[in-house]
Amino acid sequence: MDYPKTAAAVLKGVGGEDNVSSLVHCATRLRFVIKDDAKVDKAAVKATAGVIATAEAGGQYQVVIGNEVPEVFEEIAKISKLGGAASNEKSASDGPKGNLLNRFIAMISAIFTPLLWALAGTGLLKAFLAAAATFGWIDTATTTYAILNALSDSFINFLPLAIAITAAKYFNASQFTSLAIAGALVYPSIVALNGVPDITFFGIPVTMVSYVSSVIPIIVVVWLQSHGERFLYAALPSAIRRFVTPMIMVLVLVPLVFLVIGPLSNVISTGLAGGIGWVFSVxxxxxxxxxxxxxxxxxxxxxxxxxxxxxxxxxxxxxxxxxxxxxxxxxxxxxxxxxxxxxxxxxxxxxxxxxxxxxxxxxxxxxxxxxxxxxxxxxxxxxxxxxxxxxxxxxxxxxxxxxxxxxxxxxxxxxxxxxxxxxxxxxxxxxxxxxxxxxxxxxxxxxxxxxxAAAVASNTDLQVLSPLDGTAVALTEVPDAVFAGGALGAGVAIIPRVGALYAPFDAVVAAAFPTGHAIGLQHADGAELLIHVGIDTVKLGGKHFTLKVEKGQRVAAGDLLLEFDIPAITAAGYDVTTPVIITNPKKYPTIDSPTVGPVAHGDALFLAIAEEELALA
Structure with missing residues (x-):
């Protein structure tokens, strides 16, 4: 995968940096929170080399890359203010504003995604160590076992500290104050109080529970911390608020956890675990x-x-x-x-x-x-x-x-x-x-x-006819780096003189977006063609475009696919140069005999050369 090209094409397809509220990634997906869905060129994103699929869930536009998603994520960070290792946790203010389920899933995803690999890696080490002990391959009384057990158990043991960091980033709270709170929950003398009777705090009875490996208490308390900090920063004089605010937060929130949040979350956690256990036992x-x-x-x-x-x-x-x-x-x-x-x-x-x-x-x-x-x-x-x-x-x-x-x-x-x-x-x-x-x-x-497609010869050369009346130019002359650089595939561009777009071969309409600015076609032999009318015209939201076909419809060469108003589009400040590109370069890695100059719809535009023909050559 060419990471820079994939990153540039995906960012362009989602409407550019200005159309993205936030970007995170998980194990295999780029997860965009989009401002205006109408500006997303979904056909272009799906056609990008390196993109496996796209999905929309949890209030996010998800681009599935696979195992190489971190590399693409970092390349996006280089060409925009999005992404980067330091910002792979989304702020709550940037999250989806949909239903509670979407918001909850987005929160859990943002908090746990950065921890996933360390959690899984140390968990795997713990699993191997437990298996070794079960089969008698290691003596649990040895110091070797003690050291390996500490290596494998420490991260899950002190999980509240890690969650404090990611939750603070999500809720826009002070990370180090969150760490101070989490540290108090797993402080050795506090851990030792678990199960000790008659614990009090200024005379108030405390039901001490274990916060080792806990999740709910630290997430709740950091959320409260974020609101408390905003209030105190506005209320306290600037001369003292930077050190008084953390002091008040720790002094108030840690006892609140011990007195209320911890016992309540323990009831919830125990109930959930008990319910799961009941199902799996009965x-x-x-x-x-x-x-x-x-x-x-x-x-x-x-x-x-x-x-x-x-x-x-x-x-x-x-x-x-x-x-x-x-x-x-x-x-x-x-x-x-x-x-x-x-x-x-x-x-x-x-x-x-x-x-x-x-x-x-x-x-x-x-x-x-x-x-x-x-x-x-x-x-x-x-x-x-x-x-x-x-x-x-x-x-x-x-x-x-x-x-x-x-x-x-x-x-x-x-x-x-x-x-x-x-x-x-x-x-x-x-x-x-x-x-x-x-x-x-x-x-x-x-x-x-x-x-x-047994009746059709696989990977045969394909003659692509001109879908427009106008002037054909080399793709490198398109005033857009993604198209000009070939990130989406090889082809030719046309500067149209008539606002009518026709089918360049017999095909099925694979994509026909309501915005009308782009149409994807699929030939019976597997060739995939993208016709993108104008540059950045997705931002028009469908104005000045009239679709004549719909997704899944079969069309013949010369059928009218789309009408568009060239004067209105250019008056709105958009270039109408139209790339016509093959988007599956593995089957058709190159083009031959590209037309340059005046062209009418139905004229030969270029020949897409099949992979087998190149191999024979």
Whole structure:
């Protein structure tokens, strides 16, 4: 992937820096909070090399990149004031203003995303250490074990400190004051008071609970801190407010946690953990089937972040996470389904995409490339993966299997499941989760893109006709760096003299946006063409454009697709130069015989050269 080109194209597609309230990233996605959705050129974003898919969930416009999302994120930071390592936590004031569920998920995502890899990495180390102790490979009485245990347990033990930092960034509170509050919660002498009777604070009875590994108390108290700091900074004289404000915050909020927030959150956490435990003890197979079947659906809609607090609450309360065990079945089932596609498909592009997606899913538990790139577009493999997740999750949970650490569900994270439950049921569930979707995909199959277009020669050269009357110019002359640099693909630009756009070949309309400024077409042999009328014209919001077709409609060469008012568009200050580009360069990496000069619609514009023809040459 060319990270700078991908970053520039994505930023341009979302309407530029000025159209973005905030940008964060998670394990595989860029997550934009957009100001004006009408300014987002979704066709251009989807057509960008390196973009697997896009989604809209949790009040965010999400661009799925895959494992290389941090590199693209950093490149965006270089060309804008968005992103950067220091700003991968979103302020609450920039968050989505939608319903409570969207806002809650956005908050949890912003607070936990920066901690995810450290939490998963140390959790994986703890899982390996626990497995070594279970199988007698290490003596738990040795100092070696003590040191390794500290390495693996420290981050989750002092989790309130880490959450204090990210929550302070989200709520716009002072990070170091938040750390002072969190530090008091896990201070050794305070931890030692847990379970001690008759504790009082100025005569007020205190019910001391454990704040080690806790989540809810520090998030609530930092939110209160953010409001208290704003009030005190406005009320106190400037000469004293910088040191008096932290003093008051610590003096007020820490006792408030001990007296009210902590005991209340402990009741909530214990109740949640108890409820989860009840489901997994009374009807464990049902809990496992639900989580194994729905987890990847939650991931698609970004709802999985809402389950993270349940996992941490269960881990803090019981030392085990039953809800996490069946997720291994869900993840490995989708990896197995994409492996089946890898084996069965005769389409070279699909096979090359399925191979790394298989490895990423099995080893790292990152399934977005598999889901968005292969299984979901093909439909059946995704369903087969859900079936495998349901069956495997039910068997795993029926065996009473639980994780002893917070890890990412993946092949590498399996040792976290070895110390609790029936290990035979665990491996039986995993085997079913893997074998069932793999065999369904290979034997029952799916509609292979090669089979769908069997009557048409694959990867044949394609003659693209001019969709406009005007003057054809080289793409490098387009006054836009993304198009001129070829970030979205190769092609030709046309300066139109008539505001009518016609189909350049027989195709299906793959994208027809309400703004009318861009149309995406797909030829029967797989060629994808983007016609983008003007530069930055998405900002017109559909003014001066009249669509004549809709998405999914079949059109023949010469059919009218769109009408637009050239004088009105230019009077509004926009350039009408129209790029006509092939957006799947793997199939059509170059163009030949590009026309330059006067051209009428229906004239030959350029020849898209297929990959096979280049190989023969």
């Amino acid at each position: 009807v464990p197979w049902l809990g496992g089937a639900i989580m194994g079947g729905l987890w990847q659906v939650f991931v698609i809609f970004g709802l999985h972040w809402g389950i993270v607090p349940l996992m941490t609450a269960e881990l803090q309360s019981t030392g085990l996470v039953y809800i996490l065990a069946p997720l291994f079945a869900a993840v490995l089932a989708q990896a197995a389904a994409v492996a089946g596609v890898w084996v069965r498909t005769k389409n070279k592009d699909l096979k090359s995409l399925a191979a790394p997606a298989t490895l990423s899913g099995f080893l790292a538990g990152v399934t977005e490339p598999a889901i968005y790139g292969v299984n979901l577009p093909l439909k059946r493999p995704f369903v087969y993966g859900i079936v495998g997740g349901v069956l495997g999750g039910a068997l795993i949970s029926a065996g009473g299997v639980a994780a002893n650490a917070f890890v990412l569900p993946s092949g590498l994270g399996l040792p976290a499941l070895f110390s609790e439950g029936n290990i035979v049921m665990l491996f039986l569930g995993l085997a079913v989760a893997i074998v069932v979707p793999f065999l369904l995909t290979v034997i029952v199959g799916f509609t292979d893109p090669v089979e769908e």
